[in-house]
Amino acid sequence: MRDWHPAVAAAEPSQKAERDPAAPLFGGVYRERFERILGRYPTKRAALLPVLHLAQEVRGWLAPETMTRVAELLDLTPAQVRAVASFYTMFNLKPVGSYLVQVCTNIACDLCGAGKVLERFLSETGTEPGAISADGRYTVVETECLGACGFATAVLINDRFYESVTPENVPALLAELP
Amino acid sequence: MTQPAAELVTVTIDGIAVQVPKAMTVIQAAEEAGIVIPRYCYHPAMSSPAQCRMCLVEVKGAPKLVPSCVQRVQDGMEVRTDSPAARKARRAVIEFLLVNHPLDCPICDAAGQCELQDYAFETGQLRTRSVDPKRVLGRDHVTPDVLYFADRCVLCTRCVRFMEEIAREPTLVVVQRGDRATIDTMAGELFEHPFSMNIVDVCPVGALVNEDFLFKPRAWDLDRFPSVCPGCAQGCNITLDTKENRVVRAKPRPHPEVNAFWMCDHGRKLLAGWVPGGERGERLEAPQIRDGDRLVAVSWPQALERAAEGLRQAGGPGRAIVSAAAANESLYALRKVMQALGFAGGAFRVPTGPTAVLEGFPKLQLRAERVPNAVGAALLGFRRSADLFADLRGRRGALLVLGDPLHDAPADFGRDAAFYLYAGSVASPAARNAHVLLPVTTFAEMDGTFTNFEGRVQRFTQALTPPGMARPAWVALSALSSRMGSGAMLDSAAEAFAALAAEFEPFRGMTYETLGFGGRITEAAEGAAAVTSGGK
Ligand code: SF4
Numbered sequence: 267m268r269d270w271h272p273a274v275a276a277a278e279p280s281q282k283a284e285r286d287p288a289a290p291l292f293g294g295v296y297r298e299r300f301e302r303i304l305g306r307y308p309t310k311r312a313a314l315l316p317v318l319h320l321a322q323e324v325r326g327w328l329a330p331e332t333m334t335r336v337a338e339l340l341d342l343t344p345a346q347v348r349a350v351a352s353f354y355t356m357f358n359l360k361p362v363g364s365y366l367v368q369v370c371t372n373i374a375c376d377l378c379g380a381g382k383v384l385e386r387f388l389s390e391t392g393t394e395p396g397a398i399s400a401d402g403r404y405t406v407v408e409t410e411c412l413g414a415c416g417f418a419t420a421v422l423i424n425d426r427f428y429e430s431v432t433p434e435n436v437p438a439l440l441a442e443l444p
Numbered sequence: 445m446t447q448p449a450a451e452l453v454t455v456t457i458d459g460i461a462v463q464v465p466k467a468m469t470v471i472q473a474a475e476e477a478g479i480v481i482p483r484y485c486y487h488p489a490m491s492s493p494a495q496c497r498m499c500l501v502e503v504k505g506a507p508k509l510v511p512s513c514v515q516r517v518q519d520g521m522e523v524r525t526d527s528p529a530a531r532k533a534r535r536a537v538i539e540f541l542l543v544n545h546p547l548d549c550p551i552c553d554a555a556g557q558c559e560l561q562d563y564a565f566e567t568g569q570l571r572t573r574s575v576d577p578k579r580v581l582g583r584d585h586v587t588p589d590v591l592y593f594a595d596r597c598v599l600c601t602r603c604v605r606f607m608e609e610i611a612r613e614p615t616l617v618v619v620q621r622g623d624r625a626t627i628d629t630m631a632g633e634l635f636e637h638p639f640s641m642n643i644v645d646v647c648p649v650g651a652l653v654n655e656d657f658l659f660k661p662r663a664w665d666l667d668r669f670p671s672v673c674p675g676c677a678q679g680c681n682i683t684l685d686t687k688e689n690r691v692v693r694a695k696p697r698p699h700p701e702v703n704a705f706w707m708c709d710h711g712r713k714l715l716a717g718w719v720p721g722g723e724r725g726e727r728l729e730a731p732q733i734r735d736g737d738r739l740v741a742v743s744w745p746q747a748l749e750r751a752a753e754g755l756r757q758a759g760g761p762g763r764a765i766v767s768a769a770a771a772n773e774s775l776y777a778l779r780k781v782m783q784a785l786g787f788a789g790g791a792f793r794v795p796t797g798p799t800a801v802l803e804g805f806p807k808l809q810l811r812a813e814r815v816p817n818a819v820g821a822a823l824l825g826f827r828r829s830a831d832l833f834a835d836l837r838g839r840r841g842a843l844l845v846l847g848d849p850l851h852d853a854p855a856d857f858g859r860d861a862a863f864y865l866y867a868g869s870v871a872s873p874a875a876r877n878a879h880v881l882l883p884v885t886t887f888a889e890m891d892g893t894f895t896n897f898e899g900r901v902q903r904f905t906q907a908l909t910p911p912g913m914a915r916p917a918w919v920a921l922s923a924l925s926s927r928m929g930s931g932a933m934l935d936s937a938a939e940a941f942a943a944l945a946a947e948f949e950p951f952r953g954m955t956y957e958t959l960g961f962g963g964r965i966t967e968a969a970e971g972a973a974a975v976t977s978g979g980k
Pocket residue numbers: 596597598599600601602603604627646647648649651652
């Protein structure tokens with residue numbers, strides 16, 4: 267039995283479908299999801315946040331070209347998209363690795379050794395905080411409270427949530443990633 | 445207000461009872477009572493996000509302070525803008541705004557006209573309680589003409605809403621959040637818009653400043669004069685800010701039917717640092733008369749005597765060219781000279797340029813006709829000509845020119861005239877062919893009126909001292925016509941306008957007093973507008 271578990275309610279891990287900035291942003295299944303999002307809101311502008319999440323799911327981060335494309339799709343100006351994207355820390359405005367590892371270092375996790383967990387992630391992936399590992403797979407960052415203080419240390423890898431992570435189980439956790 | 449039968453309610457603001465329409469907000473009602481509630485995000489022409497919290501007031505019976513910029517009035521409402529609770533709230537807002545503010549008023553362009561400075565002074569906090577170092581963001585251009593000092597910004601978003609709601613080109617936004625939040629464009633690129641400089645006016649502090657004005661005059665050293673922009677047929681109401689007898693900038697003066705709170709960048713650039721003809725060194729400063737090949741400077745009486753005599757000898761019918769940038773009063777005075785010679789007619793031209801519409805207030809347009817008084821000239825009997833010089837060729841007799849600088853005239857312009865009188869402010873080569881040159885003022889150096897595209901007659905006032913011996917054209921020309929037995933010598937612009945109004949039907953009944961500073965629309969304006977837009 268492993269002593270950490272992916273949260274039951276977690277979303278699927280992000281699919282980095284198309285990282286090439288020149289490729290179409292929403293194709294195939296993403297097109298359908300985009301249309302469905304639009305159908306949920308009274309105006310196109312109101313759909314901006316979920317559409318940005320979708321765009322980030324496809325590209326991994328929100329490049330200026332990506333924001334400009336989203337602006338076109340929603341009849342906004344690129345600046346209006348940037349205003350929203352830059353407000354929220356969950357949007358990546360710089361490129362990240364295929365797996366964005368966010369280690370909570372807020373008070374509860376910190377008391378339970380989050381600093382060591384963070385260090386282990388960095389040494390296992392051979393990166394500096396915020397940098398992309400040489401193989402392009404990982405970016406490791408600190409994050410504020412993930413709301414799982416009862417299960418410190420909490421870690422978020424792309425959209426998947428891990429609780430009770432210790433330095434020891436970091437290698438296994440990384441190995442499980444597809 | 446807008447509805448004729450708007451329901452009125454009575455509210456009491458700081459003990460002053462006012463009756464106002466039900467749709468008003470407390471901040472507007474307070475203005476009716478003569479009380480200006482401090483505000484940052486509120487602007488009368490734009491939506492109110494109620495985000496700065498500077499306008500909080502105490503309303504009797506309300507559990508908390510309310511933002512007066514969005515709170516509608518209710519009958520019997522009792523508002524206190526200056527109660528201890530309201531003052532305390534303002535003090536707190538100011539304290540927060542100053543946490544990271546560089547307090548660089550001594551080198552800030554807005555000092556002396558800054559709402560942050562005023563209210564900080566009023567709340568009387570001498571030092572900050574914050575012990576952390578201030579964060580520093582720096583400054584950058586947002587347009588080629590406008591600089592953004594991020595550390596002074598209070599994030600009221602007036603500039604953002606101007607671009608979104610009035611210019612309808614949402615290029616400016618708030619990026620980031622918390623103490624890193626700033627105003628920016630998509631990728632920090634500069635944006636351009638024909639009305640962009642209004643963001644400087646709406647900025648309540650010194651965050652957005654005009655680079656042209658940067659570090660030059662201090663606001664308290666400026667003299668301000670109500671005027672009308674001469675840049676196009678729109679006739680925006682403006683103030684000319686002057687220092688040491690120079691226009692240093694033009695600012696819009698609100699007029700609900702002409703320009704709301706705005707003016708275009710073309711007009712501002714035209715007027716900032718305005719030295720008509722001065723740059724070419726061609727400003728005409730003394731009357732001159734021809735002596736063979738030379739022009740000799742003389743006194744006004746000598747010049748007028750010579751002009752009267754020359755014109756009398758040349759006799760009618762003559763030719764006349766006027767500038768559509770000349771005031772109604774000046775055009776009228778030239779008419780009197782023409783009457784003395786027994787001829788009518790006369791032509792003007794209208795330089796044109798690209799137009800630009802302010803989408804959020806579409807009546808305001810940078811008009812194609814780049815002169816302020818084409819309609820006035822048409823109402824006074826002058827005719828728009830598409831090719832002034834071709835039209836005049838081969839006609840002899842007296843030649844009168846008022847105001848047109850003739851920079852593009854043929855070199856021998858006026859040589860064929862029996863007598864050539866030039867009244868203008870610049871002595872271009874073609875003007876130097878004249879027998880008599882009379883130095884006249886520009887619009888900024890005189891009182892007068894322009895008639896804008898819709899026939900609205902609007903007053904402007906003297907902002908600068910004329911150079912040398914220059915006089916308003918209506919002074920010089922009425923002195924000339926009275927010598928020639930046509931009309932009286934006019935003593936003031938008001939008198940000149942009254943004489944004009946008595947003689948020309950479209951202006952009948954108007955006086956400077958009835959015009960006020962809102963202006964009045966002439967009856968025959970539509971016909972005249974058709975004349976001026978008709979080309980030849
Ligand atoms: S730049 Fe001026 S107008 Fe714009 S948000 Fe800042 S303070 Fe307000």
